[in-house]
Amino acid sequence: MRDGSSGQVGRLWVSWLLVGALLGYGVVETVLTAARLFTG
């Protein structure tokens, strides 16, 4: 990756954090649901 600007690094962080947070929220909620398979 060729990256000279700190602006781009910030953009990278924000981008991955946003989609990571969305995806993480979905995964955690689904794991909690899936856990019912073993506890329900």
Next chain:
Amino acid sequence: MLSALDRRRTVAPPGYSRWLIPPAALAIHLCIGQVYATSVYKNSLIAHFDASQTAIGVIFSIAIVMLGLSAAVAGTWVERNGPRKAMFVSACFWSVGFLVGAVGIATGQLWLLYLGYGLLGGIGLGIGYISPVSTLIKWFPDRPGLATGLAIMGFGGGAMVASPLSRQLLTLYDRGYDPDAAGSTASGSALVWLFVTLGVGYFLVMMFGVANVRVPAADWRPAGFDPARATAKPMVTTASVSAANAVRTPQFWLLWVVLFCNVTAGIGILEQASPMIQDFFREGGGSAVSVAAAGGFVGLLSLFNMGGRFAWSTASDLIGRKRVYVLYLGVGMVMYVLLASVGRVATGLFVLLACVIVSFYGGGFATMPAYLRDLFGTYQVGAIHGRVLTAWSAAGVAGPLIVNGFLDAKGEPGTLTAAGYRPALLTMVGVLAVGFVANLLVRPVPERFHEPTAVGSGEVEGGLAR
């Protein structure tokens, strides 16, 4: 105004990080993946409109059919105009679909839901699904499977985000609604606000993707990437095939059959997952698997569906596209036979087999763009992918028809036993076998379908060069 979104105005400056493109693609796919979470508010819509299951289910069906049609019809337009304009148009259709749907709920006009969420939203779905694909492939010529796997994983993840989010929003907008209580339905006004919130929220997230997406310059290559080495593999072409020519090749239709068979077989499990696991372990009148545990099984399948999209597609970069489909379809057949024959021996075994099958289902979706790139080149791979996606629409009709046809003859899902599922499962083995043979027949595209060398370059394609 839309010209500001044109392909030529979105060429990346030198030094632009290609790792900004996958989150841009994910921002789109995470939003449009909501389409697989409509069951969350289905009963509330049925109660609000006092309509039948079928009348409300049609909304989802229209959206999926429009996904396939718009991806097929708009594919060339997406290639010509670039990912930014395509993502913007997709966001507009998707969001306006929700808002028109909200008006339909508020005024009690079901046809507005068909028009809004089904028709307009479905167009947004199709354009959004294919919008980042060819761009990702161009940014990641060294790892196309990983790149498209990341994006298409987002589509699976979108439902995982939308399901709990919709439940929580409905609870917020209607304090009397309890999503865990059987028979509880949200009020019409809660549904209106849900649709408005999703429409506005998704638009904002998708705009994030619009802002960050760029196309690489025509002469751009990732550091250390040697195109000659990548295309030295027998099934990877250096040539360019147009979308119009691609549909005239047997390779296109073989891959269409491959996707159709893989999706049809996967839907066989996904459609009936909850009643199926209960039926498989039915003893006497009741089942050893509770309703809550069956819900957990559905959640687990969602995780494997999403994980399979990324993991298998990434693996295809290493082991090759044809081989990975041999795995999906060949091992898939074995898994289905085992499920039909010994699936009821233990719950753990049943769950394991089903999870592997569903991961292959997801992998089949995510690996297809890279397979198309290998065979037809990057020139119009997005448009070709759009045309192949009609196989998804067809499988979405065929899969449930096959499974429900067999199950209807045996009784009602939720009252059957494992033996009742056997004919449907063994039929899926046959479906996978057809796909397996089709995949084995795939050969490199003959030269007569190739474009002249200059046409395949970025300059002619859409003004890629700066």
